[in-house]
Amino acid sequence: xxxxxxxxxxxxxxxxxxxxxxxxxxxxxxxxxxxxxxxxxxxxxxxxxxxxxxxxxxxxxxxxxxxxxxxxxxxxxxxxxxxxxxxxxxxxxxxxxxxxxxxxxxxxxxxxxxxxxxxxxxxxxxxxxxxxxxxxxxxxxxxxxxxxxxxxxxxxxxxxxxxxxxxxxxxxxxxxxxxxxxxxxxxxxxxxxxxxxxxxxxxxxxxxxxxxxxxxxxxxxxxxxxxxxxxxxxxxxxxxxxxxxxxxxxxxxxxxxxxxxxxxxxxxxxxxxxxxxxxxxxxxxxxxxxxxxxxxxxxxxxxxxxxxxxxxxxxxxxxxxxxxxxxxxxxxxxxxxxxxxxxxxxxxxxxxxxxxxxxxxxxxxxxxxxxxxxxxxxxxxxxxxxxxxxxxxxxxxxxxxxxxxxxxxxxxxxxxxxxxxxxxxxxxxxxxxxxxxxxxxxxxxxxxxxxxxxxxxxxxxxxxxxxxxxxxxxxxxxxxxxxxxxxxxxxxxxxxxxxxxxx
Amino acid sequence: xxxxxxxxxxxxxxxxxxxxxxxxxxxxxxxxxxxxxxxxxxxxxxxxxxxxxxxxxxxxxxxxxxxxxxxxxxxxxxxxxxxxxxxxxxxxxxxxxxxxxxxxxxxxxxxxxxxxxxxxxxxxxxxxxxxxxxxxxxxxxxxxxxxxxxxxxxxxxxxxxxxxxxxxxxxxxxxxxxxxxxxxxxxxxxxxxxxxxxxxxxxxxxxxxxxxxxxxxxxxxxxxxxxxxxxxxxxxxxxxxxxxxxxxxxxxxxxxxxxxxxxxxxxxxxxxxxxxxxxxxxxxxxxxxxxxxxxxxxxxxxxxxxxxxxxxxxxxxxxxxxxxxxxxxxxxxxxxxxxxxxxxxxxxxxxxxxxxxxxxxxxxxxxxxxxxxxxxxxxxxxxxx
Ligand SMILES: Cc1cc2nc3c(=O)[nH]c(=O)nc-3n(C[C@H](O)[C@H](O)[C@H](O)COP(=O)(O)OP(=O)(O)OC[C@H]3O[C@@H](n4cnc5c(N)ncnc54)[C@H](O)[C@@H]3O)c2cc1C
Ligand code: FES
Numbered sequence: 040x041x042x043x044x045x046x047x048x049x050x051x052x053x054x055x056x057x058x059x060x061x062x063x064x065x066x067x068x069x070x071x072x073x074x075x076x077x078x079x080x081x082x083x084x085x086x087x088x089x090x091x092x093x094x095x096x097x098x099x100x101x102x103x104x105x106x107x108x109x110x111x112x113x114x115x116x117x118x119x120x121x122x123x124x125x126x127x128x129x130x131x132x133x134x135x136x137x138x139x140x141x142x143x144x145x146x147x148x149x150x151x152x153x154x155x156x157x158x159x160x161x162x163x164x165x166x167x168x169x170x171x172x173x174x175x176x177x178x179x180x181x182x183x184x185x186x187x188x189x190x191x192x193x194x195x196x197x198x199x200x201x202x203x204x205x206x207x208x209x210x211x212x213x214x215x216x217x218x219x220x221x222x223x224x225x226x227x228x229x230x231x232x233x234x235x236x237x238x239x240x241x242x243x244x245x246x247x248x249x250x251x252x253x254x255x256x257x258x259x260x261x262x263x264x265x266x267x268x269x270x271x272x273x274x275x276x277x278x279x280x281x282x283x284x285x286x287x288x289x290x291x292x293x294x295x296x297x298x299x300x301x302x303x304x305x306x307x308x309x310x311x312x313x314x315x316x317x318x319x320x321x322x323x324x325x326x327x328x329x330x331x332x333x334x335x336x337x338x339x340x341x342x343x344x345x346x347x348x349x350x351x352x353x354x355x356x357x358x359x360x361x362x363x364x365x366x367x368x369x370x371x372x373x374x375x376x377x378x379x380x381x382x383x384x385x386x387x388x389x390x391x392x393x394x395x396x397x398x399x400x401x402x403x404x405x406x407x408x409x410x411x412x413x414x415x416x417x418x419x420x421x422x423x424x425x426x427x428x429x430x431x432x433x434x435x436x437x438x439x440x441x442x443x444x445x446x447x448x449x450x451x452x453x454x455x456x457x458x459x460x461x462x463x464x465x466x467x468x469x470x471x472x473x474x475x476x477x478x479x480x481x482x483x484x485x486x487x488x489x490x491x492x493x494x495x496x497x498x499x500x501x502x503x504x505x506x507x508x509x510x511x512x513x514x515x516x517x518x519x520x521x522x523x524x525x526x527x528x529x530x531x532x533x534x535x536x537x538x539x540x541x542x
Numbered sequence: 543x544x545x546x547x548x549x550x551x552x553x554x555x556x557x558x559x560x561x562x563x564x565x566x567x568x569x570x571x572x573x574x575x576x577x578x579x580x581x582x583x584x585x586x587x588x589x590x591x592x593x594x595x596x597x598x599x600x601x602x603x604x605x606x607x608x609x610x611x612x613x614x615x616x617x618x619x620x621x622x623x624x625x626x627x628x629x630x631x632x633x634x635x636x637x638x639x640x641x642x643x644x645x646x647x648x649x650x651x652x653x654x655x656x657x658x659x660x661x662x663x664x665x666x667x668x669x670x671x672x673x674x675x676x677x678x679x680x681x682x683x684x685x686x687x688x689x690x691x692x693x694x695x696x697x698x699x700x701x702x703x704x705x706x707x708x709x710x711x712x713x714x715x716x717x718x719x720x721x722x723x724x725x726x727x728x729x730x731x732x733x734x735x736x737x738x739x740x741x742x743x744x745x746x747x748x749x750x751x752x753x754x755x756x757x758x759x760x761x762x763x764x765x766x767x768x769x770x771x772x773x774x775x776x777x778x779x780x781x782x783x784x785x786x787x788x789x790x791x792x793x794x795x796x797x798x799x800x801x802x803x804x805x806x807x808x809x810x811x812x813x814x815x816x817x818x819x820x821x822x823x824x825x826x827x828x829x830x831x832x833x834x835x836x837x838x839x840x841x842x843x844x845x846x847x848x849x850x851x852x853x854x855x856x857x858x859x860x861x862x863x864x865x866x867x868x869x870x871x872x873x874x875x876x877x878x879x880x881x882x883x884x885x886x887x888x889x890x891x892x893x894x895x896x897x898x899x900x901x902x903x904x905x906x907x908x909x910x911x912x913x914x915x916x917x918x919x920x921x922x923x924x925x926x927x
Contacts (some may be wrong), residue, residue, distance in 0.1 A: 205552060268909045319553070323575075324575025325579070432618060462694055472578060
């Protein structure tokens with residue numbers, strides 16, 4: 040094994056993978072280190088019996104349609120993996136349910152969403168039209184200003200953007216709608232961001248609605264592990280080296296610049312560039328260490344807080360989805376309409392009342408599970424904190440108790456579900472903590488408050504040669520993290536070029 | 543602040559004030575380093591450094607090694623989990639999974655119970671060389687052969703063969719010691735009555751606790767034996783449990799036992815999802831597995847190139863993982879049964895035999911990854927890891 044590389048990529052999550060592949064395609068000598076035995080981080084799967092469970096991908100955004108290709112198309116093309124993957128489009132955004140009060144399916148197109156909402160909430164016909172009009176006009180401003188790279192972004196040209204970008208989503212929902220069920224049906228995607236509309240920027244909610252409606256949600260055939268494997272394949276094909284079961288132990292810093300990396304096995308790698316896909320806590324405090332870590336890096340973190348983690352039930356059913364009444368790939372199931380109450384519940388262990396998402400991939404991709412079977416991922420947002428307090432001896436029992444509560448609620452909506460379960464696995468925030476080594480067991484990184492967004496963070500790497508990418512350093516989710524890896528790789532390539540031309 | 547336009551967005555000033563407050567009063571993350579690792583290490587340490595506190599003779603061919611932690615801390619586990627024991631034998635570093643036979647409510651030690659194997663490599667080493675006081679390196683408890691109250695019946699039927707009794711021993715001890723509301727009917731097959739591990743304890747438990755039934759089944763019993771004989775058949779099972787529905791069936795033992803008992807359970811119309819089986823390592827002779835290409839003999843020799851690290855020799859009848867270890871190359875491994883993907887390597891060229899039941903991810907198949915513990919060379923190979 041060579042001991043000198045242009046770049047060492049730490050972590051093979053979405054961002055680490057796209058960064059490594061981008062760098063290798065441009066001819067850089069790159070080694071990628073991954074603690075786990077398989078690439079992907081969250082973008083992975085695991086096998087139980089005849090099922091291969093998808094760990095984290097619910098609805099992929101950004102692929103678009105043949106007529107209107109989304110940004111992810113180009114990104115995957117650029118990595119040389121687009122043709123190795125097959126995508127399955129989901130017809131609907133989601134089904135949202137509150138027992139006895141609401142049961143509504145929103146299709147993944149503008150007219151369809153508006154029509155479905157107006158049909159269910161005729162009294163708010165106009166409000167619904169006004170709201171989506173705002174979302175669309177807001178987002179077309181975003182496209183002209185940023186995607187089209189307008190050199191002059193001013194309030195005169197983009198009035199809605201300047202008015203609404205930082206506004207909280209709840210106040211916009213309140214200004215448009217009266218029925219709490221309607222607000223719920225429109226705002227439920229907050230779950231994908233980890234913050235309730237009160238704390239979420241309207242810009243973020245608008246972006247997610249616009250992206251899923253216009254670019255369509257989809258799923259990858261074979262699951263997210265296929266994406267991860269395909270990117271590794273491209274990386275290796277371009278001469279990249281990858282080490283699994285091999286975490287980074289230390290980033291060597293001298294005179295304020297990156298000089299190398301030491302692996303957990305004690306091997307030393309010389310390099311001038313490190314791209315870290317690990318959390319800032321790991322990167323700055325464990326790999327670099329307090330003494331070499333510039334104070335500004337830690338200052339930047341102040342006030343940020345770990346985002347929510349998840350309590351997930353992976354259930355393999357020995358029947359087709361229809362047999363238990365599952366007709367939608369994505370189902371949001373709520374016990375009440377108050378987002379803030381739901382958010383408060385994410386800080387508790389109990390699952391009797393928590394909102395949860397149930398995804399059944401087989402609905403849109405019938406070949407996903409073995410013939411005659413299907414799988415569901417049932418996810419409730421839960422912070423790690425209460426799980427960290429559970430005494431070791433109680434852990435397993437607590438896990439089963441919470442799962443039991445959710446399964447009881449699933450059974451109420453999908454009678455016969457329970458009886459059909461053949462394999463079941465439960466992941467708690469601690470499971471994420473373990474597999475991802477993320478503080479707070481948080482696949483979303485830090486909470487997505489505007490104040491911690493890239494608008495307010497310094498874009499300069501705190502150390503010469505250190506670059507970071509992934510959910511902790513930007514936005515969570517597949518599309519944003521895949522893109523952040525490419526962006527970080529480009530920044531490294533630019534810097535390498537600049538160094539080259541220097542005498 | 544990157545760009546000027548941001549300042550003009552409504553609410554900007556307020557956010558800047560919020561940031562200033564955070565800078566002043568926000569959480570100082572400088573002490574957060576190392577926290578995750580130390581927390582994870584209490585639950586799933588990458589390695590356990592253990593000491594053998596006692597060696598307990600069980601039968602002429604089996605012993606229990608009682609393992610304690612010199613620091614006094616052992617992670618919690620669920621009954622049915624195994625640990626992978628690392629063994630340094632001569633120049634070779636290898637590992638073997640062993641189910642924990644002590645109950646999880648007892649956290650002062652882990653017992654592993656080892657039976658000698660014909661032509662064994664690690665088992666004889668552990669049985670003959672390891673003495674009280676020796677150090678042993680192991681993985682944290684792993685595996686999924688555990689009672690799951692969400693989908694398993696409270697009435698269980700355990701079917702054990704030989705050393706396959708170990709996870710059941712942990713479960714049975716836990717159930718009786720903790721007063722758990724479950725009933726257990728154990729069928730325990732052995733070649734001779736002298737081989738039966740834990741016989742006295744199982745007898746005592748079944749006499750004292752009505753929730754546990756114990757049925758030894760002996761293939762070739764000594765004169766005077768009055769219990770069930772032969773193999774564990776559907777008739778024997780039905781004869782004892784009566785009603786076969788409403789129960790979950792658990793199997794643990796050598797592959798030959800599965801080959802015999804699974805059709806027997808099928809004969810009793812036990813649905814497949816009511817049957818759970820522990821993986822139990824590779825079969826003694828892979829070339830007898832269904833699908834093995836008959837023209838390739840056990841000793842057929844091949845060359846395996848490892849990209850960037852040279853070449854080794856390998857035999858068809860031995861797993862790639864074994865051949866690698868034999869050549870002094872350490873590949874991380876845990877279950878050695880094709881299930882956990884720890885030993886995953888990329889196959890660049892050449893063909894391997896992979897027995898049925900290997901839990902390979904679909905995309906691993908697509909991109910040429912194999913689990914080296916459950917892959918046997920059928921020609922010269924090139925691999926990468
Ligand atoms: C991102 C991700 C990746 C995954 N990758 C894999 C994979 O590669 N291979 C695979 O087989 N499965 C994988 N899974 C699935 C995962 O294995 C299961 O969900 C997991 O096995 C849950 O069972 P567990 O109790 O052993 O694990 P955990 O939930 O991690 O807990 C493990 C053990 O730790 C102890 N414990 C936990 N918390 C406490 C506490 N507070 N106090 C004391 N003790 C505690 C318990 O004794 C328990 O047995 C993955 C899941 C996720 C979310
Ligand atoms: S060691 Fe578990 S699959 Fe090979």
